[in-house]
Amino acid sequence: MPSRYYDIDDFIADGQKIPCIFQTAVPEMGYLEHGRSESTDIRHGARLELPLWLAEPLAMGVSDEFPNGLVMVSTPAPFTSKIINALKANAVNVDLRSLTMYFFRLAQRWLELTGDHTLLAQISAAFKERAVVVNDYAYNTRSTSLMTDSSEFMGKLDDTEVKLYKAAHVASRQFKKWVSIKK
Amino acid sequence: MALPPKQIGTFLPSEISFLAENTKVTIIPRQALDSVDLIGLKLPSMRPMRRVEVPLWVAIILKKQSRCNIVSPAWLSEDNLKKAYEAEASNMTRFSDKLPWEWIEVGELVLESAPDDLSSAPHVIRNLLRDIREIRQAKVRAGLRGLEYTYMQLDHIGAMELNEIRPFVTMTMNELRILQNSVENEEEQAAEGMLPDDVDDGSDMDDTFETREYSAPPRNSSHFDDSVGSRLSRPPAPSYDDDGEDDDDELEMDESYLHTINR
Numbered sequence: 001m002p003s004r005y006y007d008i009d010d011f012i013a014d015g016q017k018i019p020c021i022f023q024t025a026v027p028e029m030g031y032l033e034h035g036r037s038e039s040t041d042i043r044h045g046a047r048l049e050l051p052l053w054l055a056e057p058l059a060m061g062v063s064d065e066f067p068n069g070l071v072m073v074s075t076p077a078p079f080t081s082k083i084i085n086a087l088k089a090n091a092v093n094v095d096l097r098s099l100t101m102y103f104f105r106l107a108q109r110w111l112e113l114t115g116d117h118t119l120l121a122q123i124s125a126a127f128k129e130r131a132v133v134v135n136d137y138a139y140n141t142r143s144t145s146l147m148t149d150s151s152e153f154m155g156k157l158d159d160t161e162v163k164l165y166k167a168a169h170v171a172s173r174q175f176k177k178w179v180s181i182k183k
Numbered sequence: 184m185a186l187p188p189k190q191i192g193t194f195l196p197s198e199i200s201f202l203a204e205n206t207k208v209t210i211i212p213r214q215a216l217d218s219v220d221l222i223g224l225k226l227p228s229m230r231p232m233r234r235v236e237v238p239l240w241v242a243i244i245l246k247k248q249s250r251c252n253i254v255s256p257a258w259l260s261e262d263n264l265k266k267a268y269e270a271e272a273s274n275m276t277r278f279s280d281k282l283p284w285e286w287i288e289v290g291e292l293v294l295e296s297a298p299d300d301l302s303s304a305p306h307v308i309r310n311l312l313r314d315i316r317e318i319r320q321a322k323v324r325a326g327l328r329g330l331e332y333t334y335m336q337l338d339h340i341g342a343m344e345l346n347e348i349r350p351f352v353t354m355t356m357n358e359l360r361i362l363q364n365s366v367e368n369e370e371e372q373a374a375e376g377m378l379p380d381d382v383d384d385g386s387d388m389d390d391t392f393e394t395r396e397y398s399a400p401p402r403n404s405s406h407f408d409d410s411v412g413s414r415l416s417r418p419p420a421p422s423y424d425d426d427g428e429d430d431d432d433e434l435e436m437d438e439s440y441l442h443t444i445n446r
Contacts, residue, residue: 104358111365120366124332124359131355132327138351160358167350171193175347178196179291 009159013105017049020059020071052109078103079110084122091126092133095156103158134161138168193349199342203288204240209254212245239289243296253297258282259290261303264311271318278319278339287316287343316344323348332359 022042030040033048042048050058050071059069077083078099086094096103107123134157137150157165194202212229219226227235234254237245245251257263258281270279283289290312298305323344326337335352337345 104362108361108365111362115366117366120362124362127358127362128328128330128355131330131351131358132324135324135327135351164351164354164358167354171347171350175196175343178200 009102009105010109013102013109014053015051016076016100016102016106016109017051018055018076018110019074020048020050020055021074022046022048022071023066023068024070026070052106056113073113076106076110078106079119084119087126088122091129092153093156094126096158096161097156101159104160130157130161131164134165135168138165139172141169192353194346196343196346199285199346200288200292203285203342204238204243204292206239206283206285206289207236208239208242208256208289208293209234209236210242210245210251211254212251214250216250239292243292246297246300253293253300255293255297255301256283256289258286259293259301259308261307261311264308264315268311268315268318271315271322275322275325278322278337280339282315282339282341284342286341287312319344327352327355330355330359332356332363 022044025044026042028039029042033042033046048071055071055073058071059073078096083094083099100106104123104127107119111120111123133153137153141150154162154165211232211234213231214229215231216226216229218228224238226237226241229235229251242251242253246253258267263281267279267281270281290308293301294305294309294312301308319340323337323340326335327348330352335356
């Protein structure tokens with residue numbers, strides 16, 4: 001991805017594993033599958049989780065022999081309809097961190113691959129909904145007005161949202177500091 | 184960069200406050216002072232009880248030395264602040280235009296340096312300022328729900344308020360833009376041309392600046408579309424050799440992206 005070459009987050013997102021189904025047998029690579037010995041092959045139709053950077057070129061047609069690629073990529077766990085429906089129902093309560101630390105970076109890569117507009121709308125809406133709450137928590141660290149423990153919510157944030165929280169929190173803290181010096 | 188990350192791309196409140204000290208205020212000198220030539224500024228000659236306009240920082244220095252009285256700005260009077268509060272309360276979707284760009288900073292500075300020159304008791308003014316700030320914060324908070332990746336319009340917001348929400352807003356919009364860019368298509372590019380390039384009446388420099396700042400449309404969209412767009416959905420092997428010509432564009436994208444990320 002030339003345009004984001006130096007972006008470390010993109011790098012990490014690329015390392016996230018996504019489920020793939022092999023369209024061909026791969027000799028001598030069976031040890032990649034769980035619990036199989038070195039001398040076996042990856043079978044045709046085997047399901048294996050591959051990092052995104054590897055799955056992407058493998059899934060693209062590389063030769064006439066395999067016009068549809070060597071593997072077939074299936075939807076990663078964080079973007080299955082179960083999770084997306086949960087995000088639609090109440091984005092704020094979904095524990096993205098337990099799904100993947102880099103939900104939105106992975107979403108970006110996945111959307112690039114699929115070009116799925118419905119998914120884009122759903123993920124953008126979920127991000128906005130969560131961002132507003134992130135902002136609220138960033139401004140009221142010791143708040144009782146939100147009636148919930150902030151650490152519980154914070155534990156559900158993905159990496160992008162944690163950065164967002166930090167930025168908003170620093171800005172609000174700096175302002176409060178400045179006001180308190182003035183008084 | 185030599186600056187700590189949190190200071191890249193945004194100002195500290197103290198810096199905003201420093202900038203606001205250039206605002207002109209009227210003072211009533213108590214002593215005579217000849218005109219002073221400063222770099223980029225000439226202080227007018229002062230005579231006792233003759234009103235002159237000087238930058239706020241000069242007024243603060245003179246006030247500290249008891250050489251002048253500061254005439255508090257008209258908007259900082261109890262009446263006008265009450266009117267401003269009512270204007271804020273009567274329209275929950277817009278900021279009122281009764282307060283200047285640097286109202287928080289100037290308000291604090293005058294309250295701090297010349298509480299005795301205010302037309303009403305300092306605590307009354309302070310409470311009014313706080314009420315206004317709170318009601319405006321509520322509007323900002325409500326406004327964040329409607330955040331889009333293209334632009335954001337915040338007419339009559341104050342410098343300090345803008346500075347406070349800047350990191351959050353820019354990061355959120357950047358994230359939305361990144362997501363949007365990942366599924367760029369033709370409709371998208373058609374819509375890009377229709378972005379409002381002048382949504383403001385242009386009467387206020389600050390507003391216009393702001394709108395521009397937030398209205399950056401998705402950049403390099405055509406490039407993204409060609410080389411990145413839906414690769415998997417296209418059965419034939421995509422070409423890897425189509426990026427040869429626009430290396431410069433890509434480099435530019437790198438820098439701007441990193442810059443926003445750094446915030």
